[in-house]
Amino acid sequence: MQDKVRKIKGLCVLGILMIILAGCKKDDSLTEIQLSENTDTGTDSKAASDNTENMADTGEETREEASEEAEDDRRDTVFVYVCGAVNSPGVYELKSGARVYEAIELAGGVTAEAAPELINQAEVAADGARIYVPDLDEAEGFRNGTGGLETGVTEGAEKGKVNINTAGKDELMTLTGIGEAKAESILEYREENGKFENIEELMQIGGIKEGVFNKIKDDITI
Numbered sequence: 259m260q261d262k263v264r265k266i267k268g269l270c271v272l273g274i275l276m277i278i279l280a281g282c283k284k285d286d287s288l289t290e291i292q293l294s295e296n297t298d299t300g301t302d303s304k305a306a307s308d309n310t311e312n313m314a315d316t317g318e319e320t321r322e323e324a325s326e327e328a329e330d331d332r333r334d335t336v337f338v339y340v341c342g343a344v345n346s347p348g349v350y351e352l353k354s355g356a357r358v359y360e361a362i363e364l365a366g367g368v369t370a371e372a373a374p375e376l377i378n379q380a381e382v383a384a385d386g387a388r389i390y391v392p393d394l395d396e397a398e399g400f401r402n403g404t405g406g407l408e409t410g411v412t413e414g415a416e417k418g419k420v421n422i423n424t425a426g427k428d429e430l431m432t433l434t435g436i437g438e439a440k441a442e443s444i445l446e447y448r449e450e451n452g453k454f455e456n457i458e459e460l461m462q463i464g465g466i467k468e469g470v471f472n473k474i475k476d477d478i479t480i
Contacts, residue, residue: 343372
């Protein structure tokens with residue numbers, strides 16, 4: 259009888275141990291699962307952070323590339339002022355390395371009174387250049403030695419001004435306050451007295467006094 263009781267007690271203890279061991283294994287499994295989930299979450303967060311940084315770097319590179327392309331575009335173009343005996347005088351944009359004849363074409367070509375053969379149309383048009391096409395009257399005066407003539411293409415701030423010793427009537431009329439009558443007076447004065455010694459000499463011409471001179475003094479040269 260006592261042996262039987264001992265056997266029952268032993269079985270009970272064994273059963274309790276098995277239940278305890280099973281519980282520990284379940285807890286271990288749950289811990290492993292939780293650790294695995296935490297590890298996966300950390301990996302996902304790091305991946306998301308890396309993706310955000312990569313997107314930011316890509317955006318910055320795109321902006322830099324766009325800025326460089328815009329700068330390259332600016333370097334690839336030049337601006338010139340076409341005036342004189344052309345149909346549409348004005349400022350025009352050309353590709354770098356373009357020739358003078360291309361600028362004249364953009365300005366509508368030369369007029370019927372133009373003398374384009376007196377300028378070098380094969381010359382490269384530099385940025386900021388003023389391209390002046392003389393007319394037949396200017397060309398005739400130049401051939402007869404009674405007037406000066408611009409070479410056609412001028413560069414730089416000083417040369418970009420109107421040369422009162424060489425400009426024709428149309429170019430003189432581009433100056434503020436100089437109409438047809440005053441432009442003709444300048445040409446007559448130049449024919450009678452020769453080239454201007456200084457720009458202030460303009461005020462010796464009737465109708466061109468200090469007020470008019472002050473408006474154009476920064477736009478003229480000799």
